[in-house]
Amino acid sequence: MSKEKVLTSDVLITSKTNLRGEIIYANDDFLKYSDYSIEEILYKPHSLMRHPDMPRTVFKFLWDYIQEGKEIFAFVKNKTKYNDYYWVFANVTASHDINDNVINYYSVRRKPKQEAIATMEKIYRKLIEKEKDHGIKAGVEELQKIVKSYGMTYNQLMMEIQK
Numbered sequence: 001m002s003k004e005k006v007l008t009s010d011v012l013i014t015s016k017t018n019l020r021g022e023i024i025y026a027n028d029d030f031l032k033y034s035d036y037s038i039e040e041i042l043y044k045p046h047s048l049m050r051h052p053d054m055p056r057t058v059f060k061f062l063w064d065y066i067q068e069g070k071e072i073f074a075f076v077k078n079k080t081k082y083n084d085y086y087w088v089f090a091n092v093t094a095s096h097d098i099n100d101n102v103i104n105y106y107s108v109r110r111k112p113k114q115e116a117i118a119t120m121e122k123i124y125r126k127l128i129e130k131e132k133d134h135g136i137k138a139g140v141e142e143l144q145k146i147v148k149s150y151g152m153t154y155n156q157l158m159m160e161i162q163k
Contacts (some may be wrong), residue, residue, distance in 0.1 A: 005033055005086040007111035013088060016095075017105045021046050021063075024104065035081035051079040055127035057139030061154065062092060066105050069094045073158040075112055075120040087117050089162050116161045 007013075013033060016025035023041045031038060034049060041048065050059070054077050065072035071093045078086055088109035094102040112120075123146060131139040147154050 002084045005080065005084055007033065007086060007088065009111050011111060013107075013109040015046070015107050017046050017107075019102065019104065021105075023048075033080070033086050034078065035084070040081070049078040049080075051077040051085050053077050053085075053121075053124060053128070055124050055131055055139055055143075056136050057127045057131060057143050058124070060136055060140055061143065066092050066094050067102070069096070069102055071155070073155050073162075075116060075158065075161070076109070077124075087112050089113075089116070089158075113162055119161050 011029050011033070012027075013029045014025075014027045015023055015030050018024050022043045023046055024043070026034075026036075026038060026041060034041070036048075047059075058074055058076070062072050062074055071091065074090050074092070076088050076090050078088060080086065089112040090107055090109045092105055092107040095104045095106050097103045123143075126146075127139045127142055130142040143154075147157050150157050150160070152160065
């Protein structure tokens, strides 16, 4: 039975990935909550942490945003090395070189509000159902529909839910 690891409010989980999504840096908080050592995760895909309760739609949105050099916010349920889990409110940005080329991605994750997790679990269940029945394209369309129903952009909605 997996158990939840709850972040404390002072935790800032940070990591950096290369353009292929492989981890090139992780701070001590990352290692503490994920239960991995730096040697176990260096140059491994960040998807190693992907919990099965997370819709692929969210990561499609995330990659689409950051590959365009845009910042994105997302609620993510991560899986630990021992199959426990923890929720984070993630902010992901692209890092640029002096010629404005994207060179890697940087993420800072904080403790999400408990009410936010409850909201996101409902949304994510709906997205997973859509993906299962009709594929990731339907999941993306469903997420866009949900966001539109709030009359905000995706990032605005994520920030509002975390307030």
